[in-house]
Amino acid sequence: MLEFAREQWLWLFALVGVFYVAWWFARRYRKQRVTYGQIWERVAKKVLPPGWKRIVRTALTLFISGVLLSSVVLYAAGLQRPKGEQPAPLVVFLLVDNGPGMRAVQDNKTLAALAQERAQQIVNKLDEHDRAALVWKQNGRAVVGAWLKHGDQLGDAPATDWAPGTAQANLAGIPLPPDIPANPPPQRLAIMLSERDFKPDVGVPVRTERFGPRAPNDGFWSARYLPPAEGDGTAGTVEFKTLRNGKVEARELTTGKALEVSDGRVVLPIQAEPLEVRLSLTNPDVLMQDNTLMLRLHPRRLATVTLCHPADEDPNPFLVRTLEMLLPGRTVETRAVAPGEPVKADLLVCDRVLPEVSDARFLLCFGVLPPAFGATGAPVDARPNLQLRVEPPKDLGFEVPELTLINGRDAIPLEPGHKLAPLAKLLSGETLVGVRRGQPELLYSGFLPHRSTLLQDSSGLLLLLRWLSAIQADERVLFPPFVDADAETEFQLDQQGELQIEVARGNHWLPSFGPKSYRLTTGADGRGRLGPFAIPGEHAVLRSGSEVARFTALRKLPGTIGIDNQSRVDLDELFSHQVEPDWRDYLPGALLWIALGTLLLEWLLWLLGITE
C-alpha cells in the first residue's frame, strides 16, 4: 500500500529518532541528589501547573512533534504509489531543427531561440518519471543530447548545421535512462520543432510543431570580383546576385562614400586608403545573415600623383601625358618646388628637383636622388649601344626591358656607393638607371625626360609601365574575394605558399557545426583550389599567422522562411497520461499543515492560560 522512492531515508530517520529519544529521556530524567526533600516537594506543588494541564500540553507537543516528523520523513523518503499503479513514463525526443532557416528573426527572437523556449516548456511539463532528450543535427548526423527531467534547463539552442537534408535516426533503439521504472514500459514519442514542413522517420511516433510565419528571404548568394582591366581607372568591379533581386546599396566604409549600384554591378574606385566595401540589401528581411556582403581590397593603391619640376620651368607636358597614360583614372598634379614646402602624394615624380619635405610611398626620380640612397654625379652624354649590359636582380618582381638603346644628353649617373639595384650602366660603370624595392619604392633614371629618348623609346615606356604595375601588384588582389561555398574555386598566387583559412570572427554564421579552419598549400606555380566550405560567410586567409586577405563563401539559402500552416502540440493532452493524485500524494503536505495548525492551537491555549 505504501512504497517509498528513497526507502533508505526511513532507516536514517529511525536511527536519528532513536538517538533523539534516548537523548531526550536522558535529559528529562537527569538525577540530582538533594536535601530538604519536603521543601522541594512544596516548591514543586507551588510552581508546577496542575497535572491535567501538563498532560494536555505534553500530549499536544508529542502530537505536533510526531506529525511534523512524519511529514518530513514522508517527504524525504518519497512516499509514492505502488509501481503497479503508476502511469507509464513518457520518453520525449525533442527534434530541434537547427538549419540556417532557424536563424530567421521573429518578434526580436530567432526561430532557434523560439524552438528552444518551446522545448523548455515541454521539459517543464514532464512528470517525475518522464524524460526528454534534445535531438539535433550535427554535420548531417543526428545527435541525441543528455536525458532531461522536470526542472532541467536547456541552455542555448544548438548551433546551425549546414548539411543538407534531414537527420535520420532510429530513436526506438536509444537505450532508456536507468533511473525510470521499466514497468510499465515507457512510451517513446518525438516532437519535431521546425520552421519547415517535414516529418522525419525516426522509428517512433512523431508529432510536429511548426512555427515561424511564412516570410520572404532575400540575400546574396552569388558574387564575383572582376579585377580592373588595364587602364580602366578603377579598382575593379563586383558582380552579384540576390535571391529575390531586391534593391542593393553599396558603401565604401573607409571614406563613407556611397557607391553606385546598377544591374548587379558595383564599380570600385581607386583610393589610397584600404578599400572596404559593404553591399547590403536596402530592405531587411527575417534572415539578416545573408543580407550583407563585404569586400576588402589591398590598401597600396596608387591614387595621387604629383610631378615636381624646377621653379623656373614649366612642367614637362610630355612627361605629364605619359604619366596620365600609364596611370589611367588619376590626375597628375604639377608643382614647382618651393623651399620648405611639403609635398604629399602616393607617387612623387621628381624632375631634376627634390622637395625638401616629402611624404610618398613611390618615388620616380629623374636626375636627382634623396641623399639617403646615394648621390648623383656630373652629367654625361649617353650614347645608344655604348652601355654596359646589366643582369637585373631575380627578385625584382618585374621584367626589365632592354635599355641599351636609350640615348640622352646630359644624363646624370649615380656616384658609386648608392643603394639602388642598377638596371643600366655607362661603359665607365656608373649607374644610369637603378631601382629599389620596399618602402619607399624608388626608380631612378639618369636619362632626363626632356633630353633623352626615355619616353619615346618603347623600352623606356615599358620600364615605367612594368615598374608601376609591380608596385601596385599584390597577392591579395590575386586571391578571389568571393567563392562558392559548395564548390571548389581555383586561384593563383604569385608564388607557392602555405595558407591557413579560418572562419572570420565577424562571420554571422559562426555558431555553426562544421570545420572552422582549413590548411591550404598552393602548387609550385602558386595555383590552388579553395572549397567547398561547411560554413558560409566571411573567412580570413592567414599566412604565417598574419591575415593577408579575406573572402566570403556564398551559399544559396531558401527564398522563403517559415510556413503557412503552423501547428502546436497540445501539451495538456500530451501529458494527460498522468493519473489524478490521491491521498498518498497529499499525505506529507497534509501532515505538515496539521502540525502547523496544532502548533498554533497549542500557542493559543497557552496564551489563554488553558495550558501551561
Next chain:
Amino acid sequence: MPLFDETTLTRLRRLRLAAGRVQRGGARGERLSRQFGAGQEFGAHRPYAQGDDLRRVDWNVYGRLGQLFLKLFEQPGQLRVLLVADDAPTMNFGEHDKWLAARRALGAVGLIALEGSEKVLLSRLGQPKPVNFDGTGESRLLQLLEEMPLRDGPAASAPLHSLFERRGRDSVLVLVSDFQDAEPLLKLLRDARRSGVRAIAISIAAEEELNPTLEGFTRLQAVSGGETRMRVDERVLQAYREEVKLYREGITRAVHAAGAAFIELDSADPIEPLIVDLMRAGVLGA
C-alpha cells in the same frame, strides 16, 4: 580521614591553653557541680582504658570482678559537657561535608572542655549511648569522632533524656545538626531545659542546599527519601530559597523557644571562630 590537620590542632591547643588559664584563675568550684572527676565524693565507675591514671583504678572491684574499673569522683565545680551529633543521613551532603563539619565542631568543643578538666560525654542521636571522657581521653575522643557513622533509621533520644533527669544541673548540651528533621531535636532541647541543662544548638548547612545551582529537567532525589521530577529554572530556585529561608527562621524561633542558644554554621566555615564564640559566651573555659 583525620578530623583536624596539624595547623588546626595547633590553633586549638592555643585556645585550650587560653581556656586553661581562665579556669586556673579560680573559676573552678564556684559552680554548683554534680559531676564525676577526681574529687572526694565517689560518683561512678567506668571501664579502664589505655592512658588512664592507674592510681584511680578501683582495685576492690578488680579483686571481685577481675576487670579494671576507674573510680570516678564528683569534683566540685566540674562541668559536664554533653556532645550530641545528629547522625541523620541528610548530614552527608555538600562539597564541604556537613557531617565532617559537625564532627569537627564537636571535636573542637570536646578538646577545649577536656583541657579544662571538664567532664565530656559524646553521643549521637542514632545510638544514644553516651561515652564518657575525662582529662586523659582526648585521643579517644578524636578517634571516636573520626569513626562515628551516620544512622540508617530514625533518631532515638530517650536515653539522653534520662541522663538529663539524673544529672541535669552543671551540664551543657552541645547539639550539632542540620535541623532538617527538627522534631526529635527540639524535643531533646526541651528536655534539656526541663532538666536544667544549658543547651546550645549548632545548625550546619551546606552552600549547595541553601543556594542550589540546578537547571533543566531534573529528578530530585532527596537524601531523606522521596523523589520529585520537575524542570528547575530561576523561578523554581527562587521559590526554593524562600521556602528554605522560612524554614530556617522557623527552626531558629523553635530552638530559642526551647531555651537553647542557636548558632548557624556553614559547612565550609573554619572551626576556630565557633570556639571563640562559645568561649566568649561562657560555655567553654568560663
